Amino acid sequence: MTATVDPHLITDLQKFGAADINACFSCGNCTAICPLADSDAMFPRKLIRLAQVGLTDDLVSSKELWTCYGCGVCTTRCPQQADPGEFMGTARRYAIAHYDKSGIARVLYTRPVIGSAIAIGAAAFFALFFAAVRGEQSRDTLALFDFIPYSVIHTTGIVLMVVVALFSLLGVGLLARDIARRDQVTWSALFGSRQAWGRTLRAAWYALGIESLGQKRYREDCHDDEPVEPLYRRRWLIHALTLWGFLGLLLATTLDYGMDLLGIKATGTPVPIWYPVRLLGTVAGLALMYGVTWFMIRRWQETRQGNDTSKPSDWLFLVLLWVAGLTGFVIEAALYAEPVPGWGYWVFLLHVAIAMELVLFLPFTKFAHVMYRPVSLFFYGLVKDAQRTAG
Ligand code: SF4
Ligand code: SF4
Structure with missing residues (x-):
């Protein structure tokens, strides 16, 4: 090359x-x-x-x-x-x-005014769209999916995910191709033999399990904030709780959808707070809110001290996550409130609009690191594995 x-x-x-x-x-x-x-x-x-x-x-x-x-x-x-x-x-x-071959990420990072206008415009578009298709507000129970039909949310989500998946796969594929070329990792080195398969699977486990989920090196090697910072404020824990919370919410949403498909429980059916999927969502939401709030506090403090050069796009990712988490809890409170609060419907509308925007911006903001880091760690794991085997 x-x-x-x-x-x-x-x-x-x-x-x-x-x-x-x-x-x-x-x-x-x-x-x-x-x-x-x-x-x-x-x-x-x-x-x-x-x-x-x-x-x-x-x-x-x-x-x-x-x-x-x-x-x-x-x-x-x-x-x-x-x-x-x-x-x-x-x-x-x-x-x-x-x-990102669309050029959106570059605009978000380098043109703060236009980037902010895009972010606000996208949120307004989703909010207006859901407001336009909204249905009745029941006063007997908080029937959220009568207000914004589940089928509309589902279809909009699927369309967005397809668009986002195309941009994401393109970006991740190009990064993987470039690293593989530079490190001279061939297809046969990855899948050409049983040993190659073994190495590939071990590297995948290292990238996804040990490092991404377990945060091993972050947790064990980055000790610069010890003992100054107590455990609850250490960077690795804040990062881990944000990630685990996000994945927990994703799992709870998938389980809820799966239960609907299997006819176990229709989405939107009122359930007690201790219902397993609801409990999983609540605990995951708390973890996410804890992590994101601390991230924002730390960034804010660093900005005030003049040590932070975050871009508005970095803030956008955190703010969207935070608002999505907060509105999720407000809706949960509204679900158990008596009498049925009318504002619960509007908070739900905001929550859905923000969630859609979060999905849409995945390949174009800091959020994209959830794709690029594991790919890079996979190749790093391959190198380490080859060294271990050779030694
Ligand atoms: S910021 Fe990155 S490069 Fe610098 S010491 Fe920390 S881990 Fe190393
Ligand atoms: S001068 Fe360059 S190499 Fe030396 S510490 Fe600074 S950034 Fe690193």
């Missing part, structure tokens, strides 16, 4: 938030202090070097980008104030925009 040099790469990266990485003189302090860098993932210094020489393709397809969890320790050790921690976050934003 011939490397193309882009002389404007640093200028372009600065639109996504990078500090003055030209100041970096490759001393290597940042890589030495990074708890997650190793001989197979030499970051952030190596990636800063790629940016300095304009190797865009090598930068965006570096699996090291997604091995970093953004703790910021490297920044504290940089003698040049090049802010390597922020550079890593910026390069991830840049990679998301690079692999």
